[in-house]
Amino acid sequence: MTQAFGLGCRNEPYRLDRPERGNCEIGNLFFENSQMSHHHLQRRLLAWFSKNARAMPWRRERDAYRIWISEVMLQQTQVATVIPFYERFMQRFPTLHDLAQAEEEDVLRLWEGLGYYRRARALWQSARLLREKGYTTLPDDPDLVATLPGFGRYTVGAVLSQAYERRLPIVEANSQRVLCRLFGIDDDPSRAAVKNRLWKLAESLLPLKSSGNFNQAMMELGAVICTPMKPQCGACPIRRHCTANQQDRQEGIPFKARAETIENVNEVAIVVRRSGRWLIGQRPDGGRWARMWEFPHHPLGPGETPQTAAYRLLAALGLDAEVGPEMMTIRHSVTRFRISMTCFLINQARGQTSRGDYTKVRWVRSGELADLPLSTPQRRLARRLLEIDS
Numbered sequence: 001m002t003q004a005f006g007l008g009c010r011n012e013p014y015r016l017d018r019p020e021r022g023n024c025e026i027g028n029l030f031f032e033n034s035q036m037s038h039h040h041l042q043r044r045l046l047a048w049f050s051k052n053a054r055a056m057p058w059r060r061e062r063d064a065y066r067i068w069i070s071e072v073m074l075q076q077t078q079v080a081t082v083i084p085f086y087e088r089f090m091q092r093f094p095t096l097h098d099l100a101q102a103e104e105e106d107v108l109r110l111w112e113g114l115g116y117y118r119r120a121r122a123l124w125q126s127a128r129l130l131r132e133k134g135y136t137t138l139p140d141d142p143d144l145v146a147t148l149p150g151f152g153r154y155t156v157g158a159v160l161s162q163a164y165e166r167r168l169p170i171v172e173a174n175s176q177r178v179l180c181r182l183f184g185i186d187d188d189p190s191r192a193a194v195k196n197r198l199w200k201l202a203e204s205l206l207p208l209k210s211s212g213n214f215n216q217a218m219m220e221l222g223a224v225i226c227t228p229m230k231p232q233c234g235a236c237p238i239r240r241h242c243t244a245n246q247q248d249r250q251e252g253i254p255f256k257a258r259a260e261t262i263e264n265v266n267e268v269a270i271v272v273r274r275s276g277r278w279l280i281g282q283r284p285d286g287g288r289w290a291r292m293w294e295f296p297h298h299p300l301g302p303g304e305t306p307q308t309a310a311y312r313l314l315a316a317l318g319l320d321a322e323v324g325p326e327m328m329t330i331r332h333s334v335t336r337f338r339i340s341m342t343c344f345l346i347n348q349a350r351g352q353t354s355r356g357d358y359t360k361v362r363w364v365r366s367g368e369l370a371d372l373p374l375s376t377p378q379r380r381l382a383r384r385l386l387e388i389d390s
């Protein structure tokens with residue numbers, strides 16, 4: 001088994017920020033022989049992963065560029081959602097060179113629906129920086145990679161361990177839950193001291209070889225066995241090492257932060273038509289949906305009705321017209337905000353268009369909207385316009 005997974009052995013004991021008792025401490029469990037416990041956990045987890053890893057397109061090969069794209073897409077997004085986006089992205093930008101050559105708008109358009117667009121911009125910027133330095137793929141150089149936009153400690157470790165077998169640990173939501181349960185850590189993992197401790201523990205568990213598979217196995221275990229609710233401890237390959245399991249505290253670990261309060265927000269959007277074209281604005285740099293296009297919208301002021309807010313928005317863009325009728329109301333969520341956006345159709349607006357808070361404004365035909373990056377609620381609105389125009 002050791003041969004099959006190319007496992008090495010660690011000679012030093014686990015380094016924990018608590019005093020050691022005996023040869024090795026894993027949470028509250030103690031083993032007479034620390035090497036045996038290290039090897040046992042690593043072997044069990046890698047053997048389980050080898051048999052149970054879910055098929056994913058990026059797992060077919062060890063290409064650093066492809067692993068990088070998949071890792072960025074998987075941040076805050078489920079595997080099943082990512083797969084079709086990943087396949088489309090790879091068809092369009094099969095190499096780092098193709099991505100670096102692309103226009104930012106094309107990359108954002110392809111990312112549309114995945115959300116967290118900052119990730120797409122960082123990918124594109126990093127690809128351009130690497131191409132300028134003469135690289136054809138993401139290099140096996142943690143110091144350089146850590147300076148690129150979008151690369152935090154997790155992404156550096158995840159990509160380089162999988163692509164190049166760099167012995168770098170990872171801590172993300174799934175593996176963090178496994179680590180907390182394994183070591184019986186019930187403190188808040190968002191606290192810097194606890195987070196630090198988790199990184200040290202993740203590092204201490206890494207085998208000398210197969211770091212990429214080991215990291216993936218930790219994440220996979222968290223995703224399918226050591227789930228937030230009702231973990232399947234009976235099917236867990238490392239249960240004999242698990243403090244939470246031994247103490248029957250799986251449901252109480254990890255620490256759960258209080259749920260954020262939901263806030264309702266009412267917005268108004270104006271869909272302005274002049275001479276068969278529609279008015280759209282490009283959002284400024286920075287902030288949510290940076291540099292993406294949209295139909296003008298903003299939140300209602302205190303005591304404002306949607307109609308009054310629509311007139312105010314129209315005036316801010318230098319236009320004057322009769323507001324109405326109401327086209328549709330779009331409901332969507334952004335983090336803790338539940339947004340209800342009332343959309344008004346406005347025909348024959350008069351006046352000289354000014355850009356208001358936007359970087360640019362344009363009058364476009366409905367067919368042109370297909371090529372521009374829009375947020376998901378704005379895309380719903382654009383689809384409705386195609387119906388109106390047809």
Ligand code: SF4
Nearest residue numbers: 226233236239242245
């Ligand atoms: S034994 Fe249970 S709680 Fe512990 S790591 Fe495995 S699934 Fe998670």
